[in-house]
Amino acid sequence: xxxxxxxxxxxxxxxLPDPIYNRILEELGDELSYAxxxxxxxxxxxxxxxxxxxxLPDKINVLFxxxxxxxxxxRRIVEQYVLELQNVVRRALGKEEAIxxxxxxxxxxxxxxxxxxxxxxxxxxxxxxxxxxxVQAY
Amino acid sequence: xxxxKKEINIERPQREKVDREQAIKRVKAFPKRKxxxxxxxxxxxx
Numbered sequence: 629x630x631x632x633x634x635x636x637x638x639x640x641x642x643x644l645p646d647p648i649y650n651r652i653l654e655e656l657g658d659e660l661s662y663a664x665x666x667x668x669x670x671x672x673x674x675x676x677x678x679x680x681x682x683x684l685p686d687k688i689n690v691l692f693x694x695x696x697x698x699x700x701x702x703r704r705i706v707e708q709y710v711l712e713l714q715n716v717v718r719r720a721l722g723k724e725e726a727i728x729x730x731x732x733x734x735x736x737x738x739x740x741x742x743x744x745x746x747x748x749x750x751x752x753x754x755x756x757x758x759x760x761x762x763v764q765a766y
Numbered sequence: 767x768x769x770x771k772k773e774i775n776i777e778r779p780q781r782e783k784v785d786r787e788q789a790i791k792r793v794k795a796f797p798k799r800k801x802x803x804x805x806x807x808x809x810x811x812x
Contacts (some may be wrong), residue, residue: 719804
């Protein structure tokens with residue numbers, strides 16, 4: 629199955645009571661959607677160890693997008709963009725707090741790209757569904 | 767009284783397809799959007 633390369637950009641935004649974190653999520657969501665055509669937010673729960681040694685719960689929102697870049701060719705521009713995003717958050721928060729941004733190459737199935745472009749009609753989707761079920765069963 | 771039949775047509779607007787060249791152009795223009803973005807985050811205004 630043909631694959632198309634993308635670069636995933638993930639921004640980990642703490643889910644804290646201060647409304648500024650919600651605005652970071654909203655504004656960066658708009659930015660990623662403008663730059664790359666869309667984004668997704670997932671809520672996640674984790675834990676972290678504080679400096680005093682206590683293990684504390686950690687709620688975060690992960691904002692991510694798959695940018696139409698090629699890792700080898702566009703790495704420099706992605707690095708620059710991520711640095712700028714981090715700088716924006718640091719300045720907006722007005723403190724030395726930084727947020728984590730991860731980037732890595734990822735591959736989309738071209739078949740999914742075709743579905744997104746509505747290239748398959750309803751019958752094509754049924755055939756695809758049957759094929760996927762067959763692959764799963766195998 | 768007969769209830770009025772309303773046909774509700776819900777369509778999802780088509781997604782814009784951003785290709786590599788377009789994405790590069792938009793990312794390179796990010797410094798122009800940066801200050802407005804910082805202000806929006808700080809003040810919650812658009």
